Amino acid sequence: MTALIFDMDGVIVDSFAMHTHAWEVYLDRHGVKAEALGSRILGKHNDELVRDLFARESLTDDLIREHGLRKEELYREMISPVLEQRLVPGVRDFILRHSGQALGIATNAEPANVDFILKSTGLYNHFRAIANGHDVSRPKPFPDIYLRVAGMLGYAPVDCVVFEDSMTGVQAALAAGTKVVGVSTTEPAFTGVDVTIRDFRDPRLAPWLQELTVSL
Numbered sequence: 001m002t003a004l005i006f007d008m009d010g011v012i013v014d015s016f017a018m019h020t021h022a023w024e025v026y027l028d029r030h031g032v033k034a035e036a037l038g039s040r041i042l043g044k045h046n047d048e049l050v051r052d053l054f055a056r057e058s059l060t061d062d063l064i065r066e067h068g069l070r071k072e073e074l075y076r077e078m079i080s081p082v083l084e085q086r087l088v089p090g091v092r093d094f095i096l097r098h099s100g101q102a103l104g105i106a107t108n109a110e111p112a113n114v115d116f117i118l119k120s121t122g123l124y125n126h127f128r129a130i131a132n133g134h135d136v137s138r139p140k141p142f143p144d145i146y147l148r149v150a151g152m153l154g155y156a157p158v159d160c161v162v163f164e165d166s167m168t169g170v171q172a173a174l175a176a177g178t179k180v181v182g183v184s185t186t187e188p189a190f191t192g193v194d195v196t197i198r199d200f201r202d203p204r205l206a207p208w209l210q211e212l213t214v215s216l
Contacts, residue, residue, distance in 0.1 A: 001101055002212065003155040005146060005178070006127075008107035010165030010186040013086050013117055015079065016042070022075040026067075027053060042166055042186065045108050045139045046072070072110045083120055088185055090200030095126050104129035104149040106162070108139050129153045141168045143176035150176065161212070167191070179212065181205070 009015045020038050027034055034040065034053050041049055046068035051059065054067060079086060095103065103126055107114060111132050118124035129152035136144035150157045162173035165186040173180045174192050182190035184198055195208045 002179070002209075003102040003104065003150065003153045003160045004098055005104040005106050005149050005153075005160050005162045005173075007162075007164050007166075007169050008105055008109050008114060008117060011088060011163045011183050012091055012105075012121075012123070013079075013083070014088050014185050015075075015086060016165075016186045018079045018086065019075055022071060022078055023049075023053070025078075026071045026074055030054075042168070044168075045133050046110060068110065069112075072113055076113065076116050080120070083117070087121065088183065088199050090202075092121070092123070094200040094205075095123055099126050102129075102153040102155060103127045104131075104153050106131050106145045106149040108133040108145075110134075140172035141175070143172050146173050146176035146178060150178070161209070164190075164193075181208075 006012055009019065016038075020041060023034075023037060023041060032053060040052060047064055050064045050067045057063075105114065105118070105127050109132055111134060114130060114132050115124070118127070118130070129149045131145050131149050131152065133139040133145065136142075136148055138144045146160070146162060147157060150160050153160070157177040160178040161181060162176075162178045163181045163183055164170045164173055165183045167187060167190060170180055170182060170190050170193055180193040182193040182196040184196055190196055195204055197205050
């Protein structure tokens, strides 16, 4: 049996638009103008983003962390009333249906966001292993977080299926040696994945997983 490892943003919750809007509001409050914001934030860790977006400021490590924490507080405040509607279609039923398998979360998201999303949706206890970008020295696109979660689950990477919505995450999963399902909530197409689905209601997913199980 395979282990299933999920990114969170864009795979569990369709959050890219909300993260982008939260950054827009936060930057506006600080008088910062940012071009091409969407492409700049995709797949990035907050520390890296703050250094980019506040490049004209004199930034200490404490200030970088403070900007990141405050923006994420704003994001949680904004998504909280609509969280259930923002779940990727079919993901709850898919997780419940596969709860007998080893399930893991591997995300660059901030720890407070991971706890908030998974606990608010009631999905937290279905995952045997959860790791975020602070748990590894190198975040995605490096493979470290997927190697870590596979190890926490007790599976070799080759026996894991990763669900990712960005090429940064896909690159991390491929580098780790896992199978990869591209979820096209954030990016429309991927290279190198085993299968691409629109969401977890996609009719291509179950037959592919069944074929994979039979071949192992």
